[in-house]
Amino acid sequence: MPLQLFRATVCRVRDLTHDVREIELRLKEPPAIAFKAGQFVSFEVGRDALNRTIVRPYSIASPPSQRERPLLLLNLVPGGPGSTYLFSLRVGDETQFKGPTGAFYLRDDPARDILFVATATGIAPLRSMLYALSERGFPRPVTLYWGLRSQRDLYYKDELEALASAHPNFSFITTLSRPEDGWTGERGRVTPLVEARIASVQNLAVYLCGNEGMIKDVTAVLQKKGLCPIYREKYY
């Protein structure tokens, strides 16, 4: 099916850290989007030196039930055309994108527990999946391991804690690879967490999103433990 063009207005902008921002869009035409939790949309963000269109994909961070107001989550990459364009948007501005698309979406597999692993803004599609699962009452155990650098990069603490306290089947660990003094939480990358805490992959479906190195390393760790479906979205 060809991708659909959506026109939208920015209805909310929220800074979550020094370089991470949420942008909520209100769809104008068509007025709603049907997508699977985890899929992405693409923006034309400028033209390169050869006058070719520059396109950048962004996951929808809100759940499919939020059909009229998709949420984006992104970090600023200095000099990067995609993030610079999206960071330039203000409330009331109009924008357009194409989509939805992507094979990284939440599967309906009632026999498997779920492991989510993200680095940095790789949390975006997993957030969509988490809220989709929350709407279904987390029928199976779901674990999230999320890797960030340091305290100044932390966000979504309150909403992940709220999800975990509302749903005993959901638990999460945020780990910092370069914590400053005073951090009492988990330290290091997500890979050793997966290595140490996942005893068996036999009844697991795994979703990995973030940087290429993490996806490669975590996949290798999981594959040493056995066979299970591993769905992956490489951001960079």
Ligand SMILES: Cc1cc2nc3c(=O)[nH]c(=O)nc-3n(C[C@H](O)[C@H](O)[C@H](O)COP(=O)(O)OP(=O)(O)OC[C@H]3O[C@@H](n4cnc5c(N)ncnc54)[C@H](O)[C@@H]3O)c2cc1C
């Ligand atoms: C399917 C898909 C979905 C994506 N969804 C999101 C999303 O929801 N949120 C999001 O922030 N990004 C997302 N990305 C990455 C996004 O498309 C852009 O690559 C990113 O915003 C950088 O684009 P840019 O034009 O600003 O910088 P560029 O000039 O294209 O990038 C410069 C360099 O920045 C690094 N980089 C790329 N992406 C990131 C990033 N996210 N964080 C840190 N460094 C990066 C890379 O090393 C890259 O070579 C997604 C990528 C893919 C493939």
Ligand SMILES: NC(=O)c1ccc[n+]([C@@H]2O[C@H](COP(=O)([O-])OP(=O)(O)OC[C@H]3O[C@@H](n4cnc5c(N)ncnc54)[C@H](OP(=O)(O)O)[C@@H]3O)[C@@H](O)[C@H]2O)c1
């Ligand atoms: N966030 C910042 O404060 C900051 C500062 C300066 C520049 N930048 C630049 O901004 C971009 C994005 O930075 P980011 O921090 O948002 O994302 P990032 O560089 O992808 O780091 C996010 C997390 O992923 C971890 N990671 C990296 N490689 C991994 C691997 N192979 N396996 C498992 N985990 C891995 C990082 O650990 P490690 O810390 O061990 O790499 C970090 O905890 C990068 O290009 C970076 O150079 C960011």
